[in-house]
Amino acid sequence: MSTNTNQNPKILCVVERAGAGLDDTAWELLGAARALAGEGGSVGAALLGEGVGELANELARGYDDVWVFDDARFASWDGEAYARALAPLAQREQPALILAAHTNLGIDFAPGFSVRAGVPLLPDCLSLESAGDGSAWEAVRTVYGGKVHARMTCTPSEQGAMATLRAGAFAAAEPGAEVTGRVHAEDVGDDVGQGRRPVRTVEPEASEVDITQAAVLVAVGRGIEDEENLEIVQSLAEALGGEVACSRPVVDKGWLPKSRQVGTSGLTVKPKVYLAVGISGSFQHVGGIKGSPFLVAINKDARAPIFGVADVGVVGDLFDVVPALEAKIREAKG
Amino acid sequence: MDIVVCIKRVPDVAEADVEIERSGLRIDDSDLSWGMNEWDTFAVEEALRLEAEHGGTVTALTVGGEDDEEVLRRALAMGADTAIRLADDAFEGSDPLAVATVLAAAIRKRPYDLVLTGAVSGDTGSAQLGGMLAALLGAGQVALATRTAFANGKLEVQHEVEGGLERVVELDLPAVVTVQTGINEPRYVSIRGIRKVASVEIPVEGAGDLGLDVAAVGAAGAREALSELFLPPTGEGAEILEGGPDEVAEKLVERLRERGGI
Ligand SMILES: Cc1cc2nc3c(=O)[nH]c(=O)nc-3n(C[C@H](O)[C@H](O)[C@H](O)COP(=O)(O)OP(=O)(O)OC[C@H]3O[C@@H](n4cnc5c(N)ncnc54)[C@H](O)[C@@H]3O)c2cc1C
Ligand SMILES: Nc1ncnc2c1ncn2[C@@H]1O[C@H](COP(=O)(O)O)[C@@H](O)[C@H]1O
Numbered sequence: 297m298s299t300n301t302n303q304n305p306k307i308l309c310v311v312e313r314a315g316a317g318l319d320d321t322a323w324e325l326l327g328a329a330r331a332l333a334g335e336g337g338s339v340g341a342a343l344l345g346e347g348v349g350e351l352a353n354e355l356a357r358g359y360d361d362v363w364v365f366d367d368a369r370f371a372s373w374d375g376e377a378y379a380r381a382l383a384p385l386a387q388r389e390q391p392a393l394i395l396a397a398h399t400n401l402g403i404d405f406a407p408g409f410s411v412r413a414g415v416p417l418l419p420d421c422l423s424l425e426s427a428g429d430g431s432a433w434e435a436v437r438t439v440y441g442g443k444v445h446a447r448m449t450c451t452p453s454e455q456g457a458m459a460t461l462r463a464g465a466f467a468a469a470e471p472g473a474e475v476t477g478r479v480h481a482e483d484v485g486d487d488v489g490q491g492r493r494p495v496r497t498v499e500p501e502a503s504e505v506d507i508t509q510a511a512v513l514v515a516v517g518r519g520i521e522d523e524e525n526l527e528i529v530q531s532l533a534e535a536l537g538g539e540v541a542c543s544r545p546v547v548d549k550g551w552l553p554k555s556r557q558v559g560t561s562g563l564t565v566k567p568k569v570y571l572a573v574g575i576s577g578s579f580q581h582v583g584g585i586k587g588s589p590f591l592v593a594i595n596k597d598a599r600a601p602i603f604g605v606a607d608v609g610v611v612g613d614l615f616d617v618v619p620a621l622e623a624k625i626r627e628a629k630g
Numbered sequence: 631m632d633i634v635v636c637i638k639r640v641p642d643v644a645e646a647d648v649e650i651e652r653s654g655l656r657i658d659d660s661d662l663s664w665g666m667n668e669w670d671t672f673a674v675e676e677a678l679r680l681e682a683e684h685g686g687t688v689t690a691l692t693v694g695g696e697d698d699e700e701v702l703r704r705a706l707a708m709g710a711d712t713a714i715r716l717a718d719d720a721f722e723g724s725d726p727l728a729v730a731t732v733l734a735a736a737i738r739k740r741p742y743d744l745v746l747t748g749a750v751s752g753d754t755g756s757a758q759l760g761g762m763l764a765a766l767l768g769a770g771q772v773a774l775a776t777r778t779a780f781a782n783g784k785l786e787v788q789h790e791v792e793g794g795l796e797r798v799v800e801l802d803l804p805a806v807v808t809v810q811t812g813i814n815e816p817r818y819v820s821i822r823g824i825r826k827v828a829s830v831e832i833p834v835e836g837a838g839d840l841g842l843d844v845a846a847v848g849a850a851g852a853r854e855a856l857s858e859l860f861l862p863p864t865g866e867g868a869e870i871l872e873g874g875p876d877e878v879a880e881k882l883v884e885r886l887r888e889r890g891g892i
Binding site for chain 2: 315319376398417418441450493494499590603608621
């Protein structure tokens with residue numbers, strides 16, 4: 297552990313791209329890493345992609361070092377190839393801490409990489425601090441579907457430790473105006489890209505409704521219990537002049553099409569008003585609600601996490617509240 | 631195709647008033663109902679679907695105590711050929727890497743082409759076991775699968791990437807795939823189905839059977855430990871409207887009107 301105390305640590309962030317640019321989490325990782333590294337530490341980024349020179353320069357406006365893996369094998373995300381490519385970098389640079397985002401891509405890449413790098417992994421952290429006089433890391437994460445929080449302590453191995461951070465949980469650091477960091481081109485080994493090959497990307501199916509454009513959304517979750525009961529939220533949405541959206545289990549059961557799913561594996565919506573009906577409020581669902589709408593939650597469980605993010609809540613049975621609300625709205629509209 | 635499915639028993643907390651025990655290290659689970667982790671029900675179904683189409687075997691594994699045998703029995707009732715419980719006093723206090731190490735040791739002992747796990751456990755929410763297992767086994771992996779198809783010795787897997795996109799990849803076998811909900815429709819298991827497998831002997835394998843170094847698993851080797859469970863701070867939570875359905879509906883209409891929702 298000689299090189300790996302948490303005092304002035306060297307931190308490596310594996311950043312993610314989004315479309316042609318950088319994902320927001322690239323700057324959230326920098327914010328988190330800077331806070332942990334302090335004045336004496338250093339913060340580097342690993343960037344993988346094809347033709348990503350511009351992005352490397354952008355990162356070098358905030359990160360001290362940027363290690364670039366520019367190769368056709370990284371054109372599309374491949375957690376397996378990423379893990380293989382990055383293991384030698386971690387071995388050479390010996391960071392005390394490796395950070396990545398807990399996104400779908402982070403989930404694909406981080407666990408296998410942590411084993412290859414020989415470091416313990418703290419997944420999906422809401423906070424991360426140095427603990428035990430610099431000999432450990434302490435993180436808060438959610439367990440039991442967000443109903444309980446857990447404080448975890450992680451003792452680094454000789455090789456350090458790794459954590460993935462929940463998107464949006466850490467304040468982003470702004471890049472500076474000038475390129476101040478060093479950009480390094482990295483070699484890519486022959487084993488990278490073996491065993492797993494991309495075949496094609498599948499775009500979401502086109503649909504006649506576009507919930508991303510709706511001002512009012514009535515979103516329904518597993519609490520609706522049965523496909524037949526959807527009718528009550530459909531007529532509430534109609535009364536409000538809004539659209540019906542839903543959580544993932546409703547799509548999994550085939551009750552509504554994927555084009556109505558809100559969340560990290562569904563659509564990102566920006567309505568003015570969002571009614572969450574029988575939805576517990578998992579971060580994967582809430583992560584798809586942007587633009588701080590007026591959020592109303594109707595749920596019979598007073599401890600459902602959705603009440604932690606809603607503006608107004610009704611603790612009650614949706615089968616009573618939803619029809620009552622629809623009636624009052626129709627009354628009010630005359 | 632010989633398929634191993636890793637399954638876990640978890641409590642259902644969706645509508646429960648979760649209380650934390652005084653130790654601060656456990657929730658009071660005495661009143662909770664338990665069952666197979668939601669994602670794992672899809673993993674078992676996917677294994678059975680592939681077996682039905684291509685032949686082979688399905689083996690269900692869990693690292694857990696006697697109570698956890700229940701989910702292995704459920705897997706058998708769904709149609710799995712074999713179920714094995716991995717248990718040993720030496721496994722107590724294992725961190726996620728140690729659980730993966732135990733599973734890897736059990737999987738290595740038998741012929742396998744494919745390992746399926748759930749994408750995530752509903753209790754710990756870690757979403758890491760499958761990836762760790764793959765690296766330990768030296769097998770390829772892909773996370774968050776929404777479709778699998780086997781042809782010409784290769785497995786085609788569609789999986790969720792970012793921004794609502796999915797990608798199809800081709801994997802050499804053996805491989806580890808973590809399974810998302812919605813990939814299939816897990817079959818219903820009747821009480822009768824469970825009864826049919828009630829007397830099946832479920833073997834237990836321990837550290838010795840698996841050739842595991844006890845220093846590498848359990849509390850001794852753990853690099854991660856829980857220091858405290860607590861209820862999320864409720865500081866800025868929602869304004870809760872009180873009253874019967876009509877009363878709250880009235881108040882909601884008012885709020886919606888203020889906020890331009892009506
Ligand atoms: C990688 C990944 C990506 C994911 N992506 C998404 C995504 O894009 N979108 C998404 O939504 N989920 C996603 N999920 C799933 C997510 O983790 C949750 O499982 C899901 O959001 C839960 O949906 P829910 O709230 O409808 O169901 P539950 O969590 O089961 O909640 C149901 C709620 O209904 C309440 N309820 C029950 N009956 C009533 C009643 N009669 N009246 C009032 N309330 C009632 C209950 O109290 C409970 O709070 C993803 C998961 C993973 C691992
Ligand atoms: N104790 C266990 N025994 C068997 N499989 C497990 C165990 N814990 C986790 N898993 C598997 O790993 C998946 C992901 O779990 P996790 O990484 O804990 O979120 C689960 O869906 C299971 O398939």
